[in-house]
Amino acid sequence: MAQKLHLTVEIPDEYVLITKVEYEELQKLAAKGNSWxxxxWFKQETGIKHPDTLKTMILYPYRSELEKFVKYPEKKGSPWRFHKGATLDWLENNFERIARGK
Structure with a gap:
């Protein structure tokens, strides 16, 4: 026969109890951020180590879509800039398309 134990745990006012799902959603939002x-960073997020591969697989084929939140270099040696949140959203929403190469 199973035994039951009922207890009360007091949670201090400076703490909040949330579900694991809510916690994970908050973590995702914090990771996205609004930074450039x-x-x-983009190489790390995609797992593609070589910049030329990134350029031929993602950055140039999808340029018309990415220019809304990716700053392409104006000249050789200028930096690339990626809006973190928008880039992560785009990668997530287009994963299948990127993987197929279309």
């Missing part, structure tokens, strides 16, 4: 990131 570098090409090194």
């Amino acid at each position: 990131e570098s090409l090194a």
Whole structure:
């Protein structure tokens, strides 16, 4: 026969109890942020190590879509800039298309 134990745990006012799902959603929102990131960050997010591969697979084929939140270099040696939140959303929403190469 199973036994039951009932207890009360007091949570101090400076703490909030939330579900794991809510916590994970908050973590995702915090990770996205609204900052501008570098090409090194984009390489890390995609798992593609070589910049030329990134350019031929993602950055140039989808340029018309990405220009809304990716700052392409104006000249050789200028930095790439990625709006973190918008870039992550686009990568998530277009993963299948990128993987297929279309």
